[in-house]
Amino acid sequence: MVITDWRLPRERLLTALERALEVGPQVAVQHRHPEAPTRQFLEEARLLAELCRARGNPLFVNGRLDVALLVGAHLHLPAAGLTPAGIRPHLPPGRQVSVAVHDEQEARRAQGANLALVSPVFSPGSKPEDTRPTLGPEGFRKLAAALPCPALALGGLTPERASLLTGAAGFAVISAVLEAEDPAAVARALCGLCAVSGRGPTEHEPG
Numbered sequence: 001m002v003i004t005d006w007r008l009p010r011e012r013l014l015t016a017l018e019r020a021l022e023v024g025p026q027v028a029v030q031h032r033h034p035e036a037p038t039r040q041f042l043e044e045a046r047l048l049a050e051l052c053r054a055r056g057n058p059l060f061v062n063g064r065l066d067v068a069l070l071v072g073a074h075l076h077l078p079a080a081g082l083t084p085a086g087i088r089p090h091l092p093p094g095r096q097v098s099v100a101v102h103d104e105q106e107a108r109r110a111q112g113a114n115l116a117l118v119s120p121v122f123s124p125g126s127k128p129e130d131t132r133p134t135l136g137p138e139g140f141r142k143l144a145a146a147l148p149c150p151a152l153a154l155g156g157l158t159p160e161r162a163s164l165l166t167g168a169a170g171f172a173v174i175s176a177v178l179e180a181e182d183p184a185a186v187a188r189a190l191c192g193l194c195a196v197s198g199r200g201p202t203e204h205e206p207g
Contacts, residue, residue, distance in 0.1 A: 001028040001172040019183040028058040084112035107146045122156030141167045159189040
């Protein structure tokens with residue numbers, strides 16, 4: 001799962017996403033832009049929905065049920081917000097819900113989610129100001145084992161670091177793909193690690 005960073009020039013961001021999505025439908029996109037006004041956030045979501053739909057890739061919208069419904073996307077729930085069980089009745093059949101998980105308490109709130117993004121596993125490359133303690137491989141493994149759904153590792157992930165993890169159904173990244181010289185090569189390497197780090201994604205779950 002590639003999470004957007006709209007601080008990058010738009011053309012650079014979209015080009016990197018296009019390259020990553022070439023790897024196949026197992027690569028998903030999460031639209032995240034907390035600073036954007038609603039009109040801009042929706043316009044960006046529509047742009048990403050068109051990009052993903054043309055290639056058969058899943059799109060998740062971060063935190064905005066209304067926008068997810070308008071563009072036909074799946075929904076990602078931040079940790080301090082509604083639960084999957086609370087939001088599920090408002091989603092059409094077949095829509096997935098992912099949740100942010102940082103500790104055991106949030107893992108218990110993940111009941112009903114399709115996926116959990118567990119972080120920070122390593123120091124996030126896109127958030128140098130983030131001073132939260134990292135989980136490390138062992139902390140990630142424990143949280144992944146406590147979840148009722150597959151876990152995607154998030155935070156400072158590179159193919160080299162991802163290879164150290166067990167229990168991951170997939171990986172969520174920002175700078176590792178978006179700022180790579182070859183986004184497709186990094187996405188391909190991470191997808192290739194899914195099967196060896198955990199059970200790997202199914203055709204209905206992005207890796």
